[in-house]
Amino acid sequence: MTNFKVFLAALPLLLCPSKNGQEVETQPGFFVTYNCDKATVTSVRAVANSAANVNDCVHAYDDEPADQFPDDDAPDANCEAENAACTTNSNILETSLNECQAREEQWGKKQYALNQCPTNDNKIVTYGNLQYKIYCNKRTPVMADLRITSDGFDECLTACSHEAKCKGVHYVVNWQKPCKLLSKIADANSPPKLSETVMIAALPAIRR
Template sequence: MKSSIFLQGLFFIAGVAAQTPRQRYKAICDDLDGQSKTFDNGYEITYFCTKNGIIASMLDTQTTDSPDECAQACNAYSGCKGSSWLYTSKECQIFGEGGAGEEVRATVFMRRDSPEVDTSGGGGQESSDCTATEHALHDCEESERELTEELEACRAGKRECEEENEECEDKLAHERVSCRLAERKALPKCPAIHDTVISSGGKNYKAWCNHQHPGTFYKQTDLGFDACIAQCSTEARCKGIRYFVAAGARCKFYETSDASMGPVSTTMLVSLHKL
């Protein structure tokens, strides 16, 4: 019989030890929310689920495996009036006030109901409170230093981005100037050849700058100006040319071409009519 009782006790302990932090949390909050508990050592608490302590009164943080261990940590901590246990991190927060604070999910606050026994001999409370405050101040200073460094890094990154953006805008402006210069270089001798006759490959052409003639288009290439005229001279079908500098295929051949020319707004078009 004694062996049976002993084994049952072992199974119970093993079952408790095998519980996950979430299971330990739910074991209390599913059934004991708002209820009181007295531990074997006489320490009394009341559970408040999804509640945290009053943050302004936090004295310390520890790590415990269960809510009840967190409650006992409060009992052993001078000046503690309540403790909260966060099951996701197993963090036990010690508070100097016994009132429940804001709602926080996955948290149980355990208010101290037993009177505190002063074992400090008179001066320990102030020392404990000051130590916790000093720790909190140190943590705040460290956090402030880290945030300041992050802010400076962010500002430096922003300045770098702004400088890169300005550099891109400068390059774009220069590219536009270069493009205009390249277009002018590519534009064949206008306005000097306007309304004149030019020859190429034994053929004569009447040329007009910034004008276009009616006609029937039949093909296009990306030949340069002189090569474009020379190619037209070799083709009996080619009766006229429109050379448009800004187009992808600048050299356009026409199988019919009317000598009547009309002005256009662009400054990069030359029309030639084969005579």
């Protein structure tokens, strides 16, 4: 059974004050309570906003309290969708960052190699236990590859110094893997020749 309190701001004189506070069944199972000299409000929120004293007003209510936590799958579904989108965006950004860092590293290696010329052209440099003579934009006329790597210029020559089979280096600046360790080079009587590719030949001052 539901009991509703109805605010009556203005009642005929025959109702007030004689029926003030009385509860009347107007329809089977439906009751109203007369409240004289009380202002009506349209919602519970209106009561909270307008009533200075809880005793100054009366508001409608239901015997069964409203469910404060209604079942609603929409917020969870939205949250899952947002999390999925966030994860996707995060993965895309991380991939872009890794690619950018790889390009930056490759560019740094390229610039460092380019700076060897003409500064060190025809000069002797030492890496590990070997001395190399640098030839800018030249290559040995006889060669065979031992290994090709993405090492920077310094790392490339150091690797050759530590590899007994390495006879020299061709560093091809614009290649993705610019470091070529050579297992065979021309003898000292065959000087390097000009190359059409931007590269550096680093050959041991004393052949191995």
